[in-house]
Amino acid sequence: MRLLLMGPPGAGKGTQATTIAARFGVPAISTGDIFRANVAQRTELGVLADAYMSAGDYVPDEVTNAMVADRLAEADCADGFLLDGYPRTPQQVAELDAMLERCGVELDSVVLLEADSEELVRRLLLRAQEQGRADDTEPVIRRRLEVYAAETEPLAAAYLDRGVLVSVDGLGSIEEVAERIMAVLAPEPVVVE
Numbered sequence: 001m002r003l004l005l006m007g008p009p010g011a012g013k014g015t016q017a018t019t020i021a022a023r024f025g026v027p028a029i030s031t032g033d034i035f036r037a038n039v040a041q042r043t044e045l046g047v048l049a050d051a052y053m054s055a056g057d058y059v060p061d062e063v064t065n066a067m068v069a070d071r072l073a074e075a076d077c078a079d080g081f082l083l084d085g086y087p088r089t090p091q092q093v094a095e096l097d098a099m100l101e102r103c104g105v106e107l108d109s110v111v112l113l114e115a116d117s118e119e120l121v122r123r124l125l126l127r128a129q130e131q132g133r134a135d136d137t138e139p140v141i142r143r144r145l146e147v148y149a150a151e152t153e154p155l156a157a158a159y160l161d162r163g164v165l166v167s168v169d170g171l172g173s174i175e176e177v178a179e180r181i182m183a184v185l186a187p188e189p190v191v192v193e
């Protein structure tokens with residue numbers, strides 16, 4: 001199973017990515033998590049990414065693409081993966097296409113998790129209190145939502161045209177949303193009488 005999980009900040013991608021990846025037995029790869037780990041360890045990549053992330057902007061494509069290419073080349077991705085938070089720009093879509101083509105594989109599905117922006121801001125502000133993530137302050141949250149709407153939301157249309165996009169309502173409990181995602185990815189077989 002080769003899956004992408006798309007959706008605005010606060011839609012619940014990270015939470016759902018872990019559950020869905022476990023059900024399919026593939027690694028969940030979150031570009032945001034990899035960047036945050038690098039920031040925490042003060043690596044060269046982390047120092048560079050930090051400036052963009054704390055402003056709510058995207059890390060430059062060359063940097064992000066190279067990081068994802070390295071990760072997808074690891075052995076655990078050979079039979080499948082779930083990418084959370086990548087691709088987010090047209091250049092990243094093109095680069096991912098090239099990476100997959102080199103391996104002779106294709107995406108099975110792109111899941112778009114949807115939620116309205118008031119709910120997103122509410123969830124992110126709550127997470128700010130609970131986890132203290134550096135980019136969960138109100139001005140940075142607003143910036144992240146703007147960047148998503150301008151740069152990433154339009155990418156869904158491309159995947160819709162390819163016939164691989166499925167939209168899932170991200171409102172409800174974690175379990176409800178996970179079941180909705182599983183239902184669109186692995187629908188119950190239809191019994192024909």
Ligand code: ADP
Binds near residue numbers: 009032033054084092
């Ligand atoms: P969010 O749900 O707010 O988008 P993430 O943890 O997925 O949170 O990402 C946090 C930050 O990491 C983003 O705001 C961005 O700066 C950086 N980032 C993550 N993925 C990408 C990507 N594919 N391209 C560029 N920057 C990214």
